Amino acid sequence: MSCDEVYWFFVLNDINHFAKVFVILDQQFEMLQTACRLHTTTHRTGNPTIDACFDADRLDLGRVGITPDPNRMATEKGKEMAKNL
Numbered sequence: 001m002s003c004d005e006v007y008w009f010f011v012l013n014d015i016n017h018f019a020k021v022f023v024i025l026d027q028q029f030e031m032l033q034t035a036c037r038l039h040t041t042t043h044r045t046g047n048p049t050i051d052a053c054f055d056a057d058r059l060d061l062g063r064v065g066i067t068p069d070p071n072r073m074a075t076e077k078g079k080e081m082a083k084n085l
Contacts, residue, residue, distance in 0.1 A: 038050070051078075
């Protein structure tokens with residue numbers, strides 16, 4: 001095997017790894033877009049990641065003078081945290 005072949009192996013192998021990373025990042029970005037789009041109109045989605053985003057936003061409502069309602073949290077952990085504010 002020549003040095004050129006080894007070089008191209010590493011280049012193509014890295015591209016393959018980067019492609020996998022971009023697919024994962026794209027999926028995560030789509031999920032974040034969904035969370036942003038729905039967070040003011042949807043109580044709970046059933047997707048743990050999106051629901052955690054909803055709760056994170058709701059738990060931060062104190063920034064605008066609103067106390068979060070535990071019954072409006074999307075997750076059990078969010079309800080627990082809202083009760084302790």
